[in-house]
Amino acid sequence: MTTQELAQAFTQLCRDGELDEAGRRYWSDDIVSCEPMEGAMAEIRGRAGVEQKGQWWYANHEVHKVEVGGPYVHGNQFVVRFTMDVTPKGQARMSMDEVGLYSVKNGKIVEERFFFGGRASA
Amino acid sequence: MTTQELAQAFTQLCRDGELDEAGRRYWSDDIVSCEPMEGAMAEIRGRAGVEQKGQWWYANHEVHKVEVGGPYVHGNQFVVRFTMDVTPKGQARMSMDEVGLYSVKNGKIVEERFFFGGRASA
Numbered sequence: 001m002t003t004q005e006l007a008q009a010f011t012q013l014c015r016d017g018e019l020d021e022a023g024r025r026y027w028s029d030d031i032v033s034c035e036p037m038e039g040a041m042a043e044i045r046g047r048a049g050v051e052q053k054g055q056w057w058y059a060n061h062e063v064h065k066v067e068v069g070g071p072y073v074h075g076n077q078f079v080v081r082f083t084m085d086v087t088p089k090g091q092a093r094m095s096m097d098e099v100g101l102y103s104v105k106n107g108k109i110v111e112e113r114f115f116f117g118g119r120a121s122a
Numbered sequence: 123m124t125t126q127e128l129a130q131a132f133t134q135l136c137r138d139g140e141l142d143e144a145g146r147r148y149w150s151d152d153i154v155s156c157e158p159m160e161g162a163m164a165e166i167r168g169r170a171g172v173e174q175k176g177q178w179w180y181a182n183h184e185v186h187k188v189e190v191g192g193p194y195v196h197g198n199q200f201v202v203r204f205t206m207d208v209t210p211k212g213q214a215r216m217s218m219d220e221v222g223l224y225s226v227k228n229g230k231i232v233e234e235r236f237f238f239g240g241r242a243s244a
Contacts, residue, residue, distance in 0.1 A: 036196035069203075072221045072237035074158035079201065079221050079237050081191075099194045099201050101223065115194035115201050 003104045007071035007078035010102070010109070014080060015068040020054060028108035036116050062087040076104045125226045129193035129200035132224070132231070136202060137190040142176060150230035158238050172234075184209040198226045 001009075006026060013022035023031075033050045035041045044050050069081035080100050087093040097117035102109050123131075128148060135144035145153075155172045157163045166172050191203035202222050209215040219239035224231050 034196070070221075070239055072219075072239040074156070074223075074235055074237040077237070079223070081203065081221075097194075099192075099203075099221070101196075101201070113196055115196040115199070117192055117194040 001107050003076050003078060004073050006104055006107065006109075007073050007080075007102070010078075011068060011071040011080050014066070014082070017066065019066070020058075023050070023054065023109075026109050027112075028105065028110045031109060032111045034111070034113040036114060060089045062089075064093070078102050078104070123229050125198050125200060126195050128226055128229065128231075129195050129202075129224070132200075133190060133193040133202050136188070136204070139188065141188070142180075145172070145176065145231075148231050149234075150227065150232045153231060154233045156233070156235040158236060182211045184211075186215070200224050200226070 010022050010026050013019070013025070027047055027050065029047045030045070031047055031050050033044045033053060035043075041053065044053055063084065063086050065085040067083040069083070070079055072079040078101075080102070082096070082098050082100065084096040084098075085093070086096060095118075099115045099117065101113045101115065103111040103113075132144050132148050135141070135147070149169055149172065151169045152167070153169055153172050155166045155175060157165075163175065166175055185206065185208050187207040189205040191205075192201055194201040200223075202224070204218070204220050204222065206218040206220075207215070208218060217240075221237045221239065223235045223237065225233040225235075
C-alpha cells in the first residue's frame, strides 16, 4: 500500500465519521501523537496511550459535525484538514479548524502531528 | 517574532496576493523548497534557486484566483492551504488544491514543503 493509497483510505474513513476506525486500522503500535500545547497531551507515545487520548476526547466533546479535506500527499507524509463543530463539556459550542500531518513507515502511520488553525465560538 | 506571528504575517501577504513578497520577506537565505515530484523541482536549495523557481512558475501559469486558508501552527512549523484557479501554458484551465508546510528557525522560513491535494480541470 503506497502512502497515497493509505492517505486516501484513511481520509475516506474520517470523512465517513469513522475516525476511531481510521486510527485502529492505520496507526503503528509505536504511533506518536503530538498536539500543539504544553502538558500531558503534547506528545503521547504508543497505541494504548493514543487510544486513551481519543476516548478522553470523545468523552469530553459533543461532536455535532466534522468536515474533512484532503488528503494532501508528499512522499511518505500526508495532510488532512478537519473542521469540527463541537461542544466541549461545560463550555460553549465552538468551531475548531485544524490539520493533521501524518508520517508513514512500512504501511502504517508512525506519527500524527496536529496544527491548530483557529477556534471560534459558534 | 514568534512562529505564530510569522505564520500570520506570511499568510496575510499570501491572502493579499503578495506571494512573492511573502517569500522575499520571510525566507532564510538557506531556504529549501520541496515539491512532491521527481526531477529538478523535487528539492531546490538556496534563495536564488527558489526565486528562480517562482519566476518560472509565474511565467508558465496564468493565475486567475488564489484562495488562502490558515495558518495552522504547531511549534516551529505552520501549514497554509492554497486553492488556485490557473491555466498552465498550453494546457486547460484547472483547479489546484495544495498545502505548504513551513519550518521556521531564527525567525525565518528554512524549509517549505508542498503537498498536493488534487487537480481538476475547471
